[in-house]
Amino acid sequence: MLQARLKSGKYIIPALYPKSELLQLRAGEESFYCPVCDEKVILRVGEKVVAHFAHTANVNCPSRGGGEGAYHEQGKLQLYEWLLRQGLSVELEAYMPEINQRPDILLHHGERRIVLEYQCSRISNEEIIERTNGYKEIGVPVIWILGEILLKRKGKQALRIDSFTRTLIHQFTSAYPLSLFYYCPFTCDLIKFQDFTFTNKNRALGKLTVKRLETMTFPELLAKEFLPDYHFITIWKREKKYFRLRRWGKLFGEERKWHHWLYRKGLHFEKLPSFVHLPVSGAYRMKLPGWIWQSWILFEVIAPRPIGSIITTKACNYLVQHYLFPCEYFPLIKSPAQPVREYLTLLCSAGLLRRTNTDTFEKLTDIDLPERLELAIIEDGDFITELFQNK
Structure with missing residues (x-):
């Protein structure tokens, strides 16, 4: 601890005093007491550490540890x-x-x-x-x-x-x-x-x-x-391009399962639509990277349904419920985010959906896949600029 109480009741912070004065104080008859448990503490003054007080080994004080x-x-x-x-x-x-x-x-x-x-x-x-x-x-x-x-x-x-x-x-x-x-x-x-x-x-x-x-x-x-918006757009264009050109190497865990899921769906990560891997501020609550949970929502919930269908936040949350950190995990955030709802709202800005209520959305168009990797990269750049120029 950095402070203690003297016999007089005055508090002392030894780190604020010259070393010579502290050595003199320690050599004298002055005693030092813990502000919490009132037990005696020891003044420690060294060359490499900040001057401080320490309890003796057999003291059980709430302030220890x-x-x-x-x-x-x-x-x-x-x-x-x-x-x-x-x-x-x-x-x-x-x-x-x-x-x-x-x-x-x-x-x-x-x-x-x-x-x-x-x-x-x-x-x-x-x-x-x-x-x-x-x-x-x-x-x-x-x-x-x-x-x-x-x-x-x-x-x-x-x-x-x-x-x-x-x-x-x-x-x-x-x-x-x-x-x-x-x-x-x-x-x-x-x-x-x-x-x-x-x-x-x-x-x-x-x-x-x-x-x-x-x-x-x-x-x-x-x-x-x-x-700044321009900086945000620049780094996310770069991030999307890196995702398209990424060399995955050996796959483990959820990434491996995701690639198997893509294969079963007849999809390839290089030619996923620009709707996948979008920046969502509430993604801190997700235990998965965006490209996994967002592609699940797109191709398990939205893509199979005809235009005019109603998409609900509840149906999308059901897919990812086991991969969400609970709200209690974030005690310093007043109102923890709802990343799925945020993502669906982004898809409204992109023209894929239309909000009909707080947690319901109407599908407006089908999802087209890019034909070539080069076109996908160009589409990503235009898409990010249009979507976030007024972030």
Whole structure:
């Protein structure tokens, strides 16, 4: 822990003091106490770690556990000092007895409280959900900032988002872009990844912003940033072309099953219609890449039915229900998306369907397949431009 209580009741954060002063303090008769359990703690001062306090081995305190080392302690302290320099009322490692949790940073904004959690190691999704819901129970919003060591870049504007990171996607309101936050205590860079869409199961394209911490304010951390339409169109044209020309190699799992399904349907991925593999913002809820679940919907539900038929969200959801992450998996998203409904809405913009109600659609035309790969690539480019020029 980064702070403790003195006999006088005053709190001390040793990382804010010179080393010589800390050594003198430790050599004296002063005692230090845990703010949570009131047991004595030990002041540790070293060359390679941030000065901090530690419990003795036989103490059972609710605040123990979850330590993530010097990287975590240094980053947490820097974020705390950053907020202090802005004149904000902020507490470090404040214990919240009503839910038995001790957030890294507690920010007071008028009568409101906001929690900042700086997470630098992988923990279970269940723990993230439990801790986030604990704050929700007492009406305290939480912002999770990941250590930059957990950031996995897959291109200039792309990140790998695995099942752990997926649970930490933020969306404060329906108008707020999907967001992830990262911080590196070595470079002092604050990284935001916003307005992203998944291109496959674990890779997402979006607006990646890197700024020095001292150049930002707390409101700027939460400011909305969007990928410009022209950039979005360019990268998705490239993504569609890559999909057409992809060399699959040895296939496993769901990809192998999907290729067998294509074979049985008399289809080939190179000549699928442009309706397949479209960017859907709610795809973060899918355990499958878009080309699989979207082609299922097209060729199992829509294509076999005559023009004028009614297509329902329920019928399409039935196909993919076992491949959807439950809404509870996303505690930081106020209203988790409905990716199937989003996809059907896109098909309305593309002229294939017409919405007749919230979850019912009328089929307007049949689905044509491109005759040659070269034509398919050209059609994809025109299709993406027309569909998303006013994203």
